[in-house]
Amino acid sequence: MPTFSLKINGQNQTVDTEPQTPLLWVIREHLGLMGTKFGCGISQCGACTVHVDGHAMKACSLPVSAMANGQEIITIEGLSEDGSHPLQKAWIKAQVPQCGYCQSGQIMQAATLLNTNPNPTREEILDHMRGNLCRCGTYMRILVAIQEAAKASQGQTLNND
C-alpha cells in the first residue's frame, strides 16, 4: 500500500492507503480528526468541507493522492485554537446549531467567503453557502451569524488560514 504525506492543520502526517481513498476517510478514520463529517460522499451536502490552500473543498471527493503535494489542508480543528474564530463566536451568539452535524462544514465554507469578501451581500452569502445542506433548518441563523461576523470584522478579511 502506498504511503502519502499530508500537511493538515500545520502538521505533517503520513498515511498508508490506496491512492483513490477520499481525503475524508483519511482525515477521519486514519487521523482521528472527527470534526469533518460524512453526509453524502458525492459533493452534494458540504458536511465534509475543509480548506485546501485556502479554498473550501469537499473532502469526500478528493482522492488522497491528489492532496499529497504539499497543500495546506485545514479542518475545523485547525480553524482556530480554541473555537475563537469570529465565525465560531458568531455561531454561538446566534445559537445556530441544532443537531450540529452539518455545522463544521457550514463554518468552514463560510470562512472562505469572509477571507476574500469582508462585506458580502445577502445574495453573495446565500450563493456561497448553497452547497451546504442543513436538514435541521438552521439556514436563517447561518445567514445571521455570517452577517454578524462580517460586521464584527469591520471590513477586514479574516485571513487566519
Add this chain to the structure above:
Amino acid sequence: MMNATPSDRKSSTLSRRQFLATAGGITITITAYGLAPSMGLSQKEGKRKAEDKQLTVWVRLEPNGQLTIYNPAAEMGQGSMTALPVILAEELDADWSKVRIENAPIEPDVYGLDRGDHKIMLTVGSWSVKGYFNSLRQAGAQARYVLLNSVANHWQVPLSELKTDAGLVTHQKSGRQVSYGEITSFIKIPASIPEIPEEQLKRPDQFRLIGSVLPRYDIPAKVDGSALFAMDVQVPGMLYGVIERGTIHGSQPTLQNEQAIRSLEGIVELVMLEYGVGIVATSLEKALNAKKRIKIQWSEDVKAVGHSSQEAFALYEKMANEDQSGEILTEKGNVSESLKTAAKTYSADYKNDYVYHAQMEPLNAIASVAADGMSAEIWAGTQAPGSVADTIAEALQIDPSRVTFHQHFLGGGLGRRSNHDYIIEAARLSKAVSKPVKVLWTREDDLRYGMYRPMSLQRLQASVDASGSLTGLSHCVVGDGGGLLTSGANNEFYAIPHQHLEVRAVENGIRLKHWRAVGHGPNKFAIESFIDEIATGQGIDPYAFRRTLMKESPRALQTLEKAAEMAQWNTPPKEGRARGIAFGERSGSLCTGICEISLDREKGKIRVHHFWSAVDAGIVVQPDNVVAQMEGGILMGMSSVLSESITINQGKVQQSNFHDYPLLRITDIPERIDIAMIPSEEPPQGIGEASLPVVAGAIANAFAALTGKRLRHLPFTPDRVLEALKG
C-alpha cells in the same frame, strides 16, 4: 400517535448503580460516584472526586458549587439536553452558570418517562419537555430539600426559615448565608426524601430560568468540531462494516462472487443477512471498495415488486370510490345525512408521495461483542436508548444485563432513529468476527433502504348548510402504514358538528416509519387546503372562515388572530404575491402559519418570501430554542413540500442520494421568518414538530390565492406546478 413505538425496558431492568428507594417513590443514591457516563461532549467533562456529593439521582454537587444535572433525553438537535436541566435547576434555585449537563445513565426505571405501568427512555413525538416537566420540577425541589435540610440541621434552625437564591441558602434572622458548594462539607443526605407538595413549587411568576434566554449547552462543542456523534467513535482494534442492500425492500440476496470479494485485500469476513450482505474489512475504504464490486442476485418474489408508487394512486382512488367503508376512527353526528341534506357539498382528493428522513448523519453504530459471544458493548446515537440493551440481547441471545450502551449526539433523529435496525447490524457483524466493528450506512443505503413517511390519498367531503355553515366533514385516508397515516386527521379545534374519519388500508411491502410530525404533514395539508377551498366556494375570506370554525377553541383562535396580525392579513400583499393561512395542532402545541409567496410561471417555481407563525406551546422553557425549532420545522416543511419525493417502480426505489432527492438549500429560504409565542401558564407542550404540519396548507392556499388553481399533490415540484397552471 405512536403506533410503532419500539418496546422499551420494563421495570425488571437490572440496575448497574445502587439505588435506595424512598417513600415518595423517588430514588436517591449515596454510593455511586464516578459511574454516570459523560458521553457526547468529548473529553471536556470534569473528573469526579470523593468530595463531590450526589444529592439525588439527578444532581451531583461539587465543593466549588459546580452542579451536574443528568439529561434523560436523546439530544438530536431539539435542544432538550438544555431545556430539561433548566426545569430542574429552576426548582433547585441553581446558579445556572455553575450547571454542567451530562447524559443520564441508561436506566429507564430511574430516568424514564412515566408511561403508566412502566417507564421508558425514548425521545419521540416531542414528548421530552412535556413529559418530564412535572417530574423534573419535583426532582429539583427534592435536591433543594436535601440542601435545606442539611443547613437547617447544621445551623440548628427550622428549615422553614431558610430561603434560597441562585446557589445560596440564606437565613434572614441571623443574617447567615452559605453557598451550595460550601454545603458539601457538612451535607447529610437523608435516607428518604419527601415528595414536595405542588403548592410549595414556584409559581410561573417566580420563574428565573424557565422562559429566559439561556444559551444551549451543546452548542460550543458543535462549532469547534468536538461534539461526538457515534460516527466519530473509534475503539481500539476496530474493524469496519458496510452492508450491500437491495433497492427492493424485502428482497433477499444470493451472493454471486464470494471468492472474488474474499480475495480482495483487507476483507475479514462476509456476513449473510436476510436482506443484504455484510462486509467486514480492515479499513473503511476497503470495505466500501468491496461493496462496489460485490455481485448479488436479488429475489423478486416479494410484495414490494408489485408496487409502483405513481400507479398506486389510481388504485387508492378506486378504493376511495368503493361503497364499503374502511376502519372508522371517528364518527361524530351523522355525516352521510349532513351531506344528503346540505345546501352545498364539496369534495376533493389530496395526495402525497413518500418522503425520506434525510437526517444529516447517515445511520451508523459500533458494537463490540466479546469472543465468547456472551456480552456486548454498543456505541450509537438513538432516540430509544432505553431499549437498546433488550434489543441487542435478543439479537445475540444473551442477557440484557450483559449489554453496555453508550449514547451519543444524534446527527438528526426525525423519527428514523427510534428503530434499532442499524445497531443490530453492528452487533451481528461484530459477533461474526469477535472484534469491534463500526457499521456505516452510505447515503445511498440510508435513502434506498430507508423507512419512509407513507404515500397516501385523502378524500375529503363537506356539507354546508343554507346559512353557509360547515356542518359536516368526511375524511377518508387510503394507504399503507396504519397509525402513521392518521395522526392529525381529527379536527378537535374546528366546531364541525358532523365528522367522519376512516382509513382504508393496503399493503405495499415498503418500509415505513414516523417522520417528523408523522401523519400531521399530509393530513393538515389536506384539511387546511380543503377548508380554504370551501371558504373560497362560499365567498368568505379563509381567515374569517376559520375564525368562525374556532369559536369554541379560544387558544387555537388566539394563534390564528396573532398570526393574522403579524402578517397584516387585512392588507393586500405586494403585486405578484399572495398569502395563505393554515392551522395545525401537534404534540399539544397549537400553531397557525401564514406565508407569502410569488411564482415563476415559466419555471413553475414557488418562492416563499415570508413566513409568520404564532404558537401556543403552554409554558415556554427555552424561548430562543422554541423559535429555532419553529424555524427548523418551517424550513424542513418547505423542503418536503416543494421538492421531496421518493418514487418506487416495481419495487425499486428510484432515488439514491441528494442529487435526485433534493433538500431545501439556503438559496431558497424566505427573506424572513417571524415567530410569536402566546404567553401561557398552561403546562408545556411539544415544540419540535409544531410548525411543520402547517407549511403545506399555507403554501397551497397562497398558490390558490395567487393563481386560482389548487395544488393537490405533495410535493409541489415545478412539473406539478406547471400542470396545475394549465389545468
